[in-house]
Amino acid sequence: GESVGLHLPTLSVQEGDNSIINCAYSNSASDYFIWYKQESGKGPQFIIDIRSNMDKRQGQRVTVLLNKTVKHLSLQIAATQPGDSAVYFCAENGGRRALTFGSGTRLQVQP
Amino acid sequence: NAGVTQTPKFQVLKTGQSMTLQCAQDMNHNSMYWYRQDPGMGLRLIYYSASEGTTDKGEVPNGYNVSRLNKREFSLRLESAAPSQTSVYFCASSDEGFGEAFFGQGTRLTVV
Numbered sequence: 001g002e003s004v005g006l007h008l009p010t011l012s013v014q015e016g017d018n019s020i021i022n023c024a025y026s027n028s029a030s031d032y033f034i035w036y037k038q039e040s041g042k043g044p045q046f047i048i049d050i051r052s053n054m055d056k057r058q059g060q061r062v063t064v065l066l067n068k069t070v071k072h073l074s075l076q077i078a079a080t081q082p083g084d085s086a087v088y089f090c091a092e093n094g095g096r097r098a099l100t101f102g103s104g105t106r107l108q109v110q111p
Numbered sequence: 112n113a114g115v116t117q118t119p120k121f122q123v124l125k126t127g128q129s130m131t132l133q134c135a136q137d138m139n140h141n142s143m144y145w146y147r148q149d150p151g152m153g154l155r156l157i158y159y160s161a162s163e164g165t166t167d168k169g170e171v172p173n174g175y176n177v178s179r180l181n182k183r184e185f186s187l188r189l190e191s192a193a194p195s196q197t198s199v200y201f202c203a204s205s206d207e208g209f210g211e212a213f214f215g216q217g218t219r220l221t222v223v
Contacts, residue, residue, distance in 0.1 A: 034211060043115075043201050043214030044154070089153055097161050098144055098169060099212055101153035 012108040019080045021105045023073040023090035030094035035064060035075045038087045038104070047075070047088075077107075085109045113137050117202050117215035124192040124222045132187040132218050134202030142205045143185035144169075144212060145177060147198040154201060160185055192222045 013019050025033075031052040036044035050057045050064045050073075057064050063076040073090050087106050091099040118133045136143065141162050146154040146169075156169030160179040174196060176188045185204075189196060199219050203212040 032210075041217075043203075043216050046211050046213070049211060097142070097167065098156050098159045100156070100170075101146075103151075103153045 009103075010106045010108065012110060013080050014110050015080060015082060017080055019075075019077040019084070019107060019109075021075045021077075021088050021090075021107065023075075023102055025071050025073065025090075025092050025094075027092065027094035027100075028071070030071075030092040032093045033064070033066065033073050034091045034099065035062075035073075036089045036091060036101075037084075038089065040086075044089060080107075080109050082109050082111060115202055115204055115213055115215035117200075117218050119218060120216065121219050122221070124189075124220065126193060126222060128192050129188065129190050130192065131189075132200055132202075132220075133184070134186065134215060135184045136202075136204040136213070137183065138204060138206075138213065139182070140204035140206055140213075141182070142207060142212075143179065144203040144205075145175070145185070145187045146201045146203065147171065148201060148217075149198050157187065157200075192220075194222045196220065197222045 034049040035047040037047050038044045048059045048062050048064050050066050061078045065074045087104045089101050089104045091101045093099050115136045144159040145157040148154045155171050157175050158169050158177040160166045163182045166177050178186045199217045201217050202215045205212040
């Protein structure tokens with residue numbers, strides 16, 4: 001069936017390094033993607049989104065890349081900080097009325 | 112700005128008991144959603160409401176009912192709770208079904 005998944009369940013990086021979190025999706029009808037950050041005990045928070053007519057979008061310290069050819073999405077975090085430690089989810093909406101979430105990647109930032 | 116507010120934050124139920132989880136949003140959003148999140152997993156859609164007066168099943172609707180009381184409020188009811196329904200429940204809202212969803216803080220439910 002259609003799914004959104006992540007390659008790495010846990011990513012550990014040193015403070016100040018760049019982080020890359022990957023996501024694969026299988027629904028070719030997906031036209032909108034979001035990255036969410038979830039801290040312990042809290043609800044998901046929006047980080048950045050991208051529509052399928054774009055390949056790249058930049059925010060503050062974050063960049064999302066979309067490769068529609070291989071159905072791959074990535075989130076790049078520049079100069080990772082301890083406050084970036086959280087679980088990151090990609091989500092997609094392949095023309096449906098609600099988001100479908102991947103299983104998440106835990107980012108651990110080592111001081 | 113409160114955003115999305117869920118009540119209660121924590122609840123323990125005995126098997127077979129019923130309860131209603133409340134959700135309200137103050138962003139004038141048309142669409143509202145209920146998700147559940149099990150340990151180490153992503154969020155799975157239970158039900159959603161694209162607009163006031165409409166509700167639709169999501170990925171895991173069995174054992175739940177919903178009511179879109181008005182544009183602001185969307186409640187989730189467990190008629191006869193089961194241990195398999197132990198989870199964290201998140202309510203969310205968005206301007207439209209295709210856009211960014213804003214989430215509440217979650218309700219941690221344990222069924223014993």
